[in-house]
Amino acid sequence: MEFSEYFPIWDQLTPGQRETLSASLVSRAVKKGAVLHGGGMDCTGLLLVKSGQLRALILSKEGREVTLYRLFDRDLCLFSASCMMRSIQFDVTITAEKDTELWIIPAEVYKRLTEQSAAAANYTSEIMAVRFSEVMWLMEQIMWNSMDRRVAAFLLEESAIEGAARLSITHEAIANHLGTHREVVTRMLRYLQGEGMVKLSRGTVELLDEKKLAALRDA
Amino acid sequence: MEFSEYFPIWDQLTPGQRETLSASLVSRAVKKGAVLHGGGMDCTGLLLVKSGQLRALILSKEGREVTLYRLFDRDLCLFSASCMMRSIQFDVTITAEKDTELWIIPAEVYKRLTEQSAAAANYTSEIMAVRFSEVMWLMEQIMWNSMDRRVAAFLLEESAIEGAARLSITHEAIANHLGTHREVVTRMLRYLQGEGMVKLSRGTVELLDEKKLAALRDA
Numbered sequence: 517m518e519f520s521e522y523f524p525i526w527d528q529l530t531p532g533q534r535e536t537l538s539a540s541l542v543s544r545a546v547k548k549g550a551v552l553h554g555g556g557m558d559c560t561g562l563l564l565v566k567s568g569q570l571r572a573l574i575l576s577k578e579g580r581e582v583t584l585y586r587l588f589d590r591d592l593c594l595f596s597a598s599c600m601m602r603s604i605q606f607d608v609t610i611t612a613e614k615d616t617e618l619w620i621i622p623a624e625v626y627k628r629l630t631e632q633s634a635a636a637a638n639y640t641s642e643i644m645a646v647r648f649s650e651v652m653w654l655m656e657q658i659m660w661n662s663m664d665r666r667v668a669a670f671l672l673e674e675s676a677i678e679g680a681a682r683l684s685i686t687h688e689a690i691a692n693h694l695g696t697h698r699e700v701v702t703r704m705l706r707y708l709q710g711e712g713m714v715k716l717s718r719g720t721v722e723l724l725d726e727k728k729l730a731a732l733r734d735a
Numbered sequence: 736m737e738f739s740e741y742f743p744i745w746d747q748l749t750p751g752q753r754e755t756l757s758a759s760l761v762s763r764a765v766k767k768g769a770v771l772h773g774g775g776m777d778c779t780g781l782l783l784v785k786s787g788q789l790r791a792l793i794l795s796k797e798g799r800e801v802t803l804y805r806l807f808d809r810d811l812c813l814f815s816a817s818c819m820m821r822s823i824q825f826d827v828t829i830t831a832e833k834d835t836e837l838w839i840i841p842a843e844v845y846k847r848l849t850e851q852s853a854a855a856a857n858y859t860s861e862i863m864a865v866r867f868s869e870v871m872w873l874m875e876q877i878m879w880n881s882m883d884r885r886v887a888a889f890l891l892e893e894s895a896i897e898g899a900a901r902l903s904i905t906h907e908a909i910a911n912h913l914g915t916h917r918e919v920v921t922r923m924l925r926y927l928q929g930e931g932m933v934k935l936s937r938g939t940v941e942l943l944d945e946k947k948l949a950a951l952r953d954a
Binding site for chain 1: 823866
């Protein structure tokens, strides 16, 4: 599969724009756990995921984490190229949650493309709107939802992503996704186990009753 | 002052685009407290503030509020025209915090403009990035900051907006800005009063020591 098949507005670019873009692309394969962007790295470029899974998160000064959203096949990451837009005034860390293959588009090449092409500029707005919607969903979760519901929502989402009821994940990792402390997650998981919704064993959480978990999430 | 002086990319539009835009504008004056967008109102259009002050907020099912950001003179509100972009999947309520004069740009006119003009499309991205940054700032506040620091930050921001040390605001209103309960705000304000940072009286909060409040906010 070629870049052109992953970049939805390819057909709306001129031959010259396609050529410039193609010539600037960098192909990369990264291992699970790799940090692709964050902290000191100023302008990594835009990341287009070919296969694998990336995680966008924010970090507190004390090193606490919260997951903002995930990026899957065909997803484009703008915020690893925040130098492209002076209005982006926040820092996002991007890590690989699975072994991932991706293309890097240099920020200045992409910026020039959006200046020339309304299609590229509108595509950029659409992607920003998608991420904005994901962050607003998270904001509503944090503001209005109790932690038991957030843990239920997280387990169901993980299970859907992995296509498995048995998740290899530590309480610490769940806490880092949700921006809370391990102890809080352990307490919630024990409550869910007591209610027959999950089964806990070392390093794994097994979903026993997805219906009941969904009912809790949507309560 | 004319619309052309409030719309920063006016000079980059064609005469035809300017004409279409001008002909579609609706001028409106709303009173403090008016709800401009939210809930049932599907697609109010883009709002460009001429003078006054708007507030963007989200509401929980139970009617709790949290302020996302404010809009001042020359600010453009995109999310009152979310029909313009199918990727915007969240509901924002827009209210007038002061008597406000504004222009409404119909969503379909603006959408057509962004399809024709890369300048308009990039301007839209920039505005979305500004709002995104404000929401990310809020997210970090909510995730990592304790409520006393958030109250201090809010009072300092209000005081800067109003250009006054004495604020006419109820504890209930502060709670609605911060997405918490009145009792929590009252407790925090009493703590700040005990520390000599503010003076409370019926319906007002007076900032006595901005330096100390700023130190608390930035702690």
